[in-house]
Amino acid sequence: MTGNLKENSLHVGVLVILAALFFVVSDYHDGNLARIMVLAVYAVGYNLLFGYSGLLSLGHALFFAAGMYGLGLSMNLLGFAALPALLVGIVFSAGVSAIVGFLALRTSGVAFMIVTLMFAQAGFLTALHFGEYTRGDEGFVIQQASRMIAGIDLSAHANRYFAAFGFFALSYVAVAILVRSPFGRCLVAIRENEERARMLGYDVWMHKYLAVIASGTISGLSGAAYALLFGYAGATFASVQYSILPLLWVLLGGAGTTIGPLIGTAFAFYLIDLASEITTAHLLVVGLTIVLLTLFAPQGISGELRRRGLKWLP
């Protein structure tokens, strides 16, 4: 099918461009791009739940932070090497999302938003409460010497870029495959009309539950990767702001599109970057842009592209 060919070409193209950019742009932008790619993993995870399943969570910072602390604390307190610590981060965020999902999915709509928000706040306060280990808001540094996998120093410029690229490529391709699978199609059906999906014989609750776990685990991977590549973990990442950010990125980039999370994350990152060069009131510029986008491209950037002719955009 030509649609599939176009989709695959797009996905490969995006990854090739990201890899090539390292050799093209300056070190400063390389650094930015590494950060964007790691955060885009978070947005990809969020988009799976919000964009494809239609579940608006306001508590994803909990999953991000679970991955971050899972890695950071196991390295700093238990002396784990980077790779096992990364696994701890992923498994921990999967566990947290399994518990939160199990309880939060008893609700839906606004109640779901509030319940997830409350869980995330509880997580944030827990991180502060155990400040002795987490060092609270101040956070802690993960020593450069321990940020190595298979002898590769992940704090080095090029290594960090390509590690970030690897994490992004992994989650991007995984979600692109997932949303095209029968499972992903059913998530979209649930988003569109839950009752109809149920009356087609789908176990709606189980599909949503698995979506929460997958979404939370990818978010946790992002948190763990962030701590690993940038050497820092702190409670700010568990705060409500970090629950709102992925929602914002996904809305800007285009919810329910595979490429949207990357576009949205990059767009928001550079918007803040450029605006703060021009004025100290950079959040005003950001706010205004968001208002304009919401007014004129409510489907986000890639959603708007899809509406204007690129109907095949996955």
Next chain:
Amino acid sequence: MNLLETRCLSRSFGGLKAVDNVDFAVPEGQVRALIGPNGAGKSTFVAAVCGRIRAESGSVHFDGKDISRLPAHRRIEMGMAYTFQITSVFANLTAHENVALGVRRIARLGRRDIDQKVMEVLDRVGLAERSDQSAGDLSYGHQRLLEIAMGLGQMPKLFIMDEPTQGLAEGEIEEFKHLIRQLAGDTTILLIEHNMNVVMETAEQITVLNSGCVLAEGTPEEVRANSDVQAAYLGTG
């Protein structure tokens, strides 16, 4: 053998007994119509059969098993299909995808086989040429037909249709009757219908509900001749 049976099935809303101790049975392969005046409890009854709403008491048996405690999706999995009275298609998905969602659940087929099956079903209801259109862009009548196609795609043992011809044009109703006759024998059909013409021409047996109770049951001729039915529903004629 009866494919579907209910025993003393009841459901009330507030003080109103919408379904009141209904004993009901449909043998395998039969086309059964369920008729009755507005508010007779027809939709509530089938909703309780397929699990959309919980019955308060009584039991539902399907394919020899007691399914009273199963959630809706498990009942559908066992071989029921249900089309909604109020059109409920996935408006933002294509007609093809609407049907494919049903086909994919029942059959672990490759992409190509699913495509083929979907097109076959769409062709059967006359929507093959519109397979790439968003369901929401289809006309109301076509959306009704798509609902039916979504049911057909599941190849159900029992096909429950809640007012399928509502809003269809004359020609489409003829097509629909033709479709039911084709399905008859292979698929057991439970049809809630207001269009008496459709009921009399397609149903082998008719059950008449009134105020939540079974008022009469029989062949179209028997039901037509029943004086209680005439009084309650058909008018004095």
